[in-house]
Amino acid sequence: MKCEACLNLLEQHVDGELARRDAEAISAHLITCARCSGAFDQLAAEQEVYARYDRELEISPSLWGGIEARIARENRAVVSSSRFNLRELFAGLFVGSRVGFGFAGATAVLIAAIVIGVAYIRARKQSIAPKEIVTSGNVVDSKGGVHQDVKKPQNPKNAEEPKRQNKQEPNKSPNDRKEKPNDSTPRPLIPREGIAKAADQTDVFYTATAYSGEDIETQKHIERVQMLLRSIRNAEISSDDDAVDVSYEKALSRRLLSENIVLRRDAEMNGKFPVKTLLSDLEPFLIDIANLQDRSTPDELRAIKDRVRKTEIVATLQGY
Amino acid sequence: MITYPADNEMKQLAADELSLEGRPEAFAGALMNSSADLVADARQGDHEAFRLIFERYSRPVISFIYDMVSDRALAEELTQETFVRAYRNLSTMREETKLSTWLFGIARNVARESIRARVRDHAHVDLEDKSVLDLSGSDIAPVDQFLNKELNGVIERALAALDENKRLVFTLKVFQQRTYEEIAEITGYSIPKLKTDLHRARSEMRRRIGPYLAATSRSQT
16 A cells, blocks of 8 residues: 555544455555554544543533423423414404404404304204114114114015004104114214214214314324224234234324323313323323334234224224 | 225325334333334333433533534533424434434534524634634643643634534544444535545644644653
């Protein structure tokens, strides 16, 4: 190796960035060349001086305290951001109008009128025409309850029977004709699986008004968890499979878990204990899914699936 | 394979936010404290895991920032900002990225923003500043009387006199012992550029602390 080549590579040699062959060539050259060896010694002496550089910095406990406090503040801010946005929207509305209290008052009266009107229409609909929606053997009554349709015809011959029964009882009201739902079953707010499309406009309206403003974040989160758990519950697991690819579910579960923790803490701080309890119930499922291997065994997945089914967590989420 | 109800939006969201291929052991046990495990736990909202990340990396990060800004109180403040940003963006950290490299990248941005803001307010250290360059001659104490504090002061002033890019690569290589690839990732520079900057930074530093090095070698012989 020539001196010029050696000097060009000397810094990289000191930095330990050279390929083994080059490093060996330089080491061999340094033994025989005083000039290059002097340059190397100088670089090594510099390194030694830099290694002695002491900034005398201490990590004070308050440093972590400050970070922790800021993180906690930001977590709270993220959860309530939708609330603030709504407020800002309204504030902007009034500021933008430039007509002050007069416009604000008129808007308030208008909103009140709309709310009363919609509530009246809804109440009227309920009293006039309770409906039945039949889907795949189940009946949804006008209040959203679900029950088995025992009158469903089993064959074409029997198909005429309900019609005859109706003819024989012409004075029977529509309420009498449908099956009564089990009174002990809580009335679900969100239409049940497979029935959402068939639900009438009343149900949609009720759901929309029930979740206004501050709960929207939690509601969306619960819907996402519900989708995940439902996908696990409905998964078709074949015993022939050596492993099942659940990397997507695992990644999603991790994200939802982080979200869940933030929302649960927020619910606890705001005294929303039913919501807090529900979110607490979700965490074991999310943790279990997050802990799965990317390629999980059918048994592991089946265990979670069985637990989702047995605990009826999906139904609980639907009832939220 | 397994079949699931279609939910393309959720799949896309998850794929964008998290890519966890190749790390199946990430949740294998709470006692595993590799950086990857700590990141995975912190992503789940585990504050203790994030505190461990802070404990592990706060010293190199604050040293690096201090070398960049030369101000103790500001370095603390910027270290705090670095870790808050890291926490906020944990989910965006790529799987193949080393945690230390990623943290230095954030610290570099935070320090750079602060330097930009300061430059607007104050004149930065002049490269030809007499106090920086006038280190030679009879004022130099022999190395046996040479206090570490003085050496630290000399290095600190010489470092502050480097321009920002050279200071950045010099600090990362010489003090933080990062590889060229890591420095390239942290700074966004190409490897040839960072080699050039590093060579120039070494030369400038040598020029400024050279008299002390000479005194050191005289004293040793």
